[in-house]
Amino acid sequence: MADPQRNEQSEQALERRFKVRQVTEYQASWTERARGEPGVFTVQLILDNGVEEYILDVDADDLEPMLKLFAASDHTTFDLERKVLMFANLSAK
Structure with a gap:
């Protein structure tokens, strides 16, 4: 018979190891820092809805x-841990 505590510990260890989430929405923005100075672009990722x-x-x-x-994927x-965006199902034209 499976040990429920051991299964939960295994799941928690797996969650800690893999912090990958699906990007379900994103928003690109530009913000002015100071008049006449370069601004800054940000992309807000909405993960798993x-x-x-x-x-x-x-x-x-x-x-x-x-x-x-983003448009092609x-x-x-x-x-979240490695800070890597991964785009899937891209055509290799």
Whole structure:
């Protein structure tokens, strides 16, 4: 017979090891820092329909390719521990 406590401990260890969430929505923003100074781009990630959120500070050179990857991907995930966006089901044209 399975030990319920051991199963719960295994699940908790797995959750600690993998902090990957599905990006269900995102919002890109630009904020002025000071008059005449460069602004800052951010991308707010809504993860697993609002279970968690994460804000990325995005360099201007990275924003356009990132938004194109979001548009092309059928399924995007974010690893909270490694801070990695993963875009799935992209066509290799």
